[in-house]
Amino acid sequence: MTMISDTATLAAFCERLSTVPYVTVDTEFMRDKTYWPQLCLVQVAGAEEAAAIDALAPGIDLAPLFALMAKQAVLKVFHAARQDIEIFFQLSGAIPQPLFDTQVAAMVCGFGDSVSYETLASKLAGARVDKSARFTDWSHRPLTERQVQYAIADVTHLRRVYEKLREELERSGRIDWLAEEMDELTSPATYNLDPAQSWKRFKTRTNSRKFLAVLRELAAWRETAAQQRDLPRNRIIRDEQLLEIAAHAPASVDELSRTRGLGKGLAEGKFGSEILGAITRALSLSEAEYPELPKRHEPPPGIGPLVDLLRVLLKLRCEENGVAQKLVANSDDLEMIAASDEAPVRGLNGWRRELFGRDALELKHGRLALTAAGKRIRLVRLAADQPVSAIAAAD
Secondary structure, three states: OOOOOOHHHHHHHHHHHHHOEEEEEEEEEOOOOOOOOEEEEEEEEOOEEEEEOOOOOOOOOOHHHHHHHHOOOOOOEEEOOOHHHHHHHHHHHHOOEEEEEHHHHHHHHOOOOOHHHHHHHHHHOOOOOOOOOOOOOOOOHHHHHHHHHHHHHHHHHHHHHHHHHHHHHHHHHHHHHHHHHHHHHHHHHOOOHHHHHHHHOOHHHOOOOOHHHHHHHHHHHHHHHHHHHOOOHHHHOOHHHHHHHHHHOOOOHHHHHHOOOOOHHHHHEEEHHHHHHHHHHHOOOOOHHOOOOOOOOOOOOOOOHHHHHHHHHHHHHHHHHHOOOOHHOOOOHHHHHHHHOOOOOHHOOOHHHHHHHHHHHHHOOOOOOEEEOOOEEEEEEEOOOOOOHHHHHHH
């Protein structure tokens, strides 16, 4: 087993990998008791070697690893990269680039929505992944040889998975289809944990901007408190309690203590004082300073059947082309397309328009029909003056 636990060995390893065309990367971390993920292990593999880097080793400096992650000449390959990238961004202030996410690539290649690493390893690398160490405590030291071997296997099998997916993308001419998804994954805005924006995480159905103003201040307070103390948000105060407080806007410790599950002790303590302060700040705002109500997409009445037809078309076109539906359009997108030809959705732009969007508009305007042929659905393109009733005759 290859375990790196000192800076000099790490620097030499990263220097060797700085000349390879790509590296595969994975992380093991703990987050159940903290706000920030606690990085425990980083697994990295090139074509000829692989190692697990002990991020908790005393005195180790991960700077050589961060430099490798920033090297533009080396492609970084992850599977389901979002959480891994969040860790690198939080620790180094930079996002690994360029990036290739095998989960997204697999969706483009017809493996379905959010395909697992185990599935890809089995189908593309012929590997059987040992899942027994998945829920291990990666912060406990020393790690066993079995744990390290399990961790390193994630990046050694990923090499073959990447190569197979890359070959398929190049064969099908779809390598550029990943660009939009990778742009989102590598955008710092994706990992922005600005407390002032944390209220947007809550799903509320309200017409009260005043309520949203109070919620915004409370959510910002909780996010800041969680970040400063490195505790999970719900260890500070639970979502349902925060919403209840925002709804009632208590003005005193006594009123605050009546919040379900909160308790008088918390209300009378430092958190209670900070909560009441957040409420006071919100209520001191002018109406013009309140948050705007979230824009709700309300589909016009009567478009339900059209949305159902678009859903069938989406499934058909994605199955024909071997692409995950999730990557092309979702239910909200279909409703918006049904309501407007100019809907601001991805399905009407770029390669998605070629695959689905153009036909969606043709179907919507009666220039395309769906018909059954045995157990299969077929598309029938209609001439401008051809009535739908002529389909049967044409068949």
